[in-house]
Ligand SMILES: Nc1ncnc2c1ncn2[C@@H]1O[C@H](COP(=O)(O)OP(=O)(O)O)[C@@H](O)[C@H]1O
């Protein structure tokens with residue numbers, strides 16, 4: 001296991017730049033509270049109690065999507081969690097931000113604007129390139145140390161995650177420490193029985209990439225969500241296409257179709273696809289359709305169907321370990337929660353070892369009346385945790401070791 005400096009190695013009362021992952025679901029412009037705030041609040045409260053002057057970096061959403069919003073609401077939600085004032089400035093490293101950082105006193109917390117609103121943050125480039133950006137070079141001299149607590153974003157080679165550790169004294173926050181230890185230990189576990197992975201969600205590119213590296217660890221992939229529909233499309237079904245303005249399927253299809261087709265060619269017996277899907281009918285109700293009966297691309301499918309849940313549940317019951325990455329449907333709307341809630345309930349009812357990951361997906365646990373302790377580990381990381389399962393080091397963790 002790698003080692004990095006932690007908050008135990010840092011003297012109290014310094015001025016610190018702290019990278020959190022507060023990336024959250026946004027519904028009608030409103031940022032939804034979730035586990036990420038609760039977990040990061042522990043790190044921030046410790047820093048406040050120890051008299052640090054704290055500036056927070058975080059991202060929200062992706063440019064061009066509805067969830068790409070300012071961090072002003074995040075500052076208020078964080079304040080509620082730590083029961084302490086949190087200021088917000090609508091700049092990340094502009095003159096007003098630098099002024100407000102200089103004004104910080106012991107115990108103050110200031111949230112800087114969404115890092116992805118800076119040109120230097122994206123795209124993914126080598127840490128050495130990111131370290132030379134104006135963003136990193138401007139902020140580095142304003143602080144005594146950099147703390148990365150964003151394990152769940154540590155698979156991205158973005159400036160706020162990989163640039164600062166190359167040019168500043170760098171430490172892991174408490175969430176980084178605990179998630180890294182838990183997920184590394186899980187990746188090293190060996191299972192005698194069946195290992196199952198439930199794969200869904202919207203970030204098909206992340207999961208398909210990882211699936212190709214887990215084909216020796218995972219016996220059965222149970223698919224749903226956008227990823228599942230792309231597999232159905234590769235299998236010749238008329239689903240997994242953008243049929244309205246949302247760009248969820250076609251771009252990810254372009255990026256992944258060859259990988260999906262070769263997964264289906266080489267590992268068909270390890271991949272279980274939905275046998276029915278659910279959509280919103282003309283009355284606004286949930287309707288289900290057998291995949292075999294779908295002839296045209298006319299509706300958006302928002303969940304797997306009940307028959308699919310009945311097929312997936314016994315596989316889960318027979319498993320020694322189950323890993324979940326991504327929801328099987330748009331569970332935030334109760335009508336389309338059948339797939340996600342159904343597989344989570346099946347996992348909760350068995351005594352298999354289980355991990356549920358992802359900022360969005362893990363919300364379904366409490367939304368549908370389950371308890372966190374019914375699962376082996378509930379990670380606030382999605383893409384980062386499944387990448388860790390492959391045994392690969394995450395770039396944002398690697399740079400903390402230098
Ligand atoms: N068929 C679908 N259509 C639209 N959204 C979906 C569908 N299936 C799943 N989702 C969405 O996927 C999201 C979770 O996926 P993702 O962001 O990839 O995972 P996480 O953040 O948990 O790692 C949920 O918010 C859910 O609404």
Ligand SMILES: O=C(OP(=O)(O)O)[C@H](O)COP(=O)(O)O
Pocket residue numbers: 021023061062152153156203206357358359360380381382383384
């Ligand atoms: O929410 C995140 O990842 P996840 O959805 O895989 O848990 C991270 O904040 C990374 O965000 P990104 O996938 O837009 O780079």
